[in-house]
Amino acid sequence: MDPVEDTLRRLREAFNAGRTRPAEFRVEQLKGLSRFLQDNRQLLQDALAQDLHKSAFESEVSEIVISQGEVDLALRNLQAWMKDESVSKNLATQLDSAFIRKEPYGLVLIIAPWNYPVNLMLVPLVGAIAAGNCVVLKPSEISKNTEKVLVEVLPRYLDQSCFAVVPGGPQETGKLLEHKFDYIFFTGSPHVGKIVMTAAAKHLTPVTLELGGKNPCYVDDNCDPQTVANRVAFFRYFNTGQTCVAPDYILCSPEMQERLLPALQSAITRFYGDDPQSSPNLGRIINQKHFKRLQGLLGCGRVAIGGQSDESDRYIAPTVLVDVQETEPVMQEEIFGPILPLVTVRSLDEAIDFINRREKPLALYAFSNCSQVVREVLARTSSGGFCGNDGFMHMTLASLPFGGVGASGIGRYHGKFSFDTFSHQRACLLRSPGMEKINDIRYPPYSPRNLRL
Numbered sequence: 001m002d003p004v005e006d007t008l009r010r011l012r013e014a015f016n017a018g019r020t021r022p023a024e025f026r027v028e029q030l031k032g033l034s035r036f037l038q039d040n041r042q043l044l045q046d047a048l049a050q051d052l053h054k055s056a057f058e059s060e061v062s063e064i065v066i067s068q069g070e071v072d073l074a075l076r077n078l079q080a081w082m083k084d085e086s087v088s089k090n091l092a093t094q095l096d097s098a099f100i101r102k103e104p105y106g107l108v109l110i111i112a113p114w115n116y117p118v119n120l121m122l123v124p125l126v127g128a129i130a131a132g133n134c135v136v137l138k139p140s141e142i143s144k145n146t147e148k149v150l151v152e153v154l155p156r157y158l159d160q161s162c163f164a165v166v167p168g169g170p171q172e173t174g175k176l177l178e179h180k181f182d183y184i185f186f187t188g189s190p191h192v193g194k195i196v197m198t199a200a201a202k203h204l205t206p207v208t209l210e211l212g213g214k215n216p217c218y219v220d221d222n223c224d225p226q227t228v229a230n231r232v233a234f235f236r237y238f239n240t241g242q243t244c245v246a247p248d249y250i251l252c253s254p255e256m257q258e259r260l261l262p263a264l265q266s267a268i269t270r271f272y273g274d275d276p277q278s279s280p281n282l283g284r285i286i287n288q289k290h291f292k293r294l295q296g297l298l299g300c301g302r303v304a305i306g307g308q309s310d311e312s313d314r315y316i317a318p319t320v321l322v323d324v325q326e327t328e329p330v331m332q333e334e335i336f337g338p339i340l341p342l343v344t345v346r347s348l349d350e351a352i353d354f355i356n357r358r359e360k361p362l363a364l365y366a367f368s369n370c371s372q373v374v375r376e377v378l379a380r381t382s383s384g385g386f387c388g389n390d391g392f393m394h395m396t397l398a399s400l401p402f403g404g405v406g407a408s409g410i411g412r413y414h415g416k417f418s419f420d421t422f423s424h425q426r427a428c429l430l431r432s433p434g435m436e437k438i439n440d441i442r443y444p445p446y447s448p449r450n451l452r453l
């Protein structure tokens with residue numbers, strides 16, 4: 001038998017035997033995940049440094065601490081999350097028990113991308129374990145050093161009859177997707193998201209799709225340019241811009257653009273020094289293919305800051321572009337790198353119209369000293385998430401759902417939302433076998449008497 005088929009059969013048998021259902025089992029696995037993160041902190045940091053030149057700080061805050069926080073939250077709340085939820089009743093069911101049971105789906109597939117390869121694999125896994133599922137994990141083959149740790153080390157911390165890590169690229173994932181899963185959780189590009197959803201449709205498997213896109217960032221004239229520049233540059237160049245929720249482009253007036261440019265230059269120099277290539281705090285582009293793609297984007301508009309690149313090092317300087325045309329590739333595709341175009345607009349209305357003419361983004365940012373302006377952008381647009389006066393801070397709150405809308409995705413997770421995503425909400429009514437007299441009124445032969453029901 002094909003080894004993947006064998007793994008899936010084994011996991012399904014374990015699920016059908018009820019192995020993952022008890023709360024104690026789920027707690028054990030979550031504790032295993034916690035030990036994996038603690039024991040292998042350095043190993044993970046080294047792998048992330050090899051794959052993405054990620055600094056220890058960025059690995060710590062955006063991969064390890066976030067994953068650990070989700071495990072801790074699930075451990076603290078598991079009993080409460082698992083509890084049946086009582087619901088209100090009507091007259092006919094007054095004596096019965098009506099509740100929602102949070103039931104695991106069964107065998108779940110989680111597919112992750114390469115940009116936050118630990119976080120985007122383990123955070124969904126926490127929800128899937130907490131909800132009582134068996135799980136197949138498919139890390140990205142592109143962040144290959146991290147993939148190796150996830151394939152070789154992670155399974156030692158989990159019950160291998162219920163959890164498996166399957167390595168591979170598009171071809172292997174395509175094969176995996178031919179099998180029937182009970183839920184598929186995918187994080188990656190909209191293009192592959194469609195492939196996943198098409199494969200899932202063949203089995204009527206429900207999906208969560210966490211996708212990407214272009215996240216607009218509106219900057220009002222009344223802002224302090226240096227504050228905006230610090231915040232935008234930090235979130236644009238974090239992980240070398242390879243972040244699904246990074247501000248993708250700025251919309252501002254020509255006057256604000258003139259004030260922002262020196263402020264952005266000052267923020268970049270402050271963060272990465274005069275020679276960002278030698279900074280330990282700036283990462284590298286994941287591979288040659290993405291490097292070439294980004295190098296091509298440097299030719300759009302006019303380079304106002306940065307613009308240098310070094311193929312041998314997969315280095316692209318933190319860059320700001322101006323005078324870009326809407327029709328140029330940098331304004332057509334998700335940038336996913338350290339390049340920030342500034343697009344000028346004459347008014348707030350024009351900015352909102354620019355945003356609404358495009359696909360709904362994963363995140364939207366608005367900077368203004370006037371809270372009315374921020375609220376107006378919020379009220380007149382749509383996006384997966386929104387943050388006023390900062391970058392992707394909204395996604396650091398596990399109390400907020402994280403996910404896209406429209407082209408940026410389907411579904412949500414983080415914290416309790418993850419548990420709910422991986423749980424089927426089963427509608428349950430337990431009736432009494434007695435009191436049959438009361439039911440007489442509903443039975444045929446019908447007569448005006450039935451209408452009293």
Ligand code: NAD
Binds near residue numbers: 188189404
């Ligand atoms: P990708 O879609 O190329 O790959 C994601 C996963 O799908 C990988 O595990 C890969 O092996 C697999 N895959 C690739 N091609 C496939 C195919 N033809 N058939 C089946 N499986 C295939 O995405 P990526 O390049 O790894 O990541 C970048 C994208 O992910 C960006 O668009 C980014 O915005 C998005 N992203 C979204 C989020 C989010 O939370 N919404 C987070 C991170 C990244």
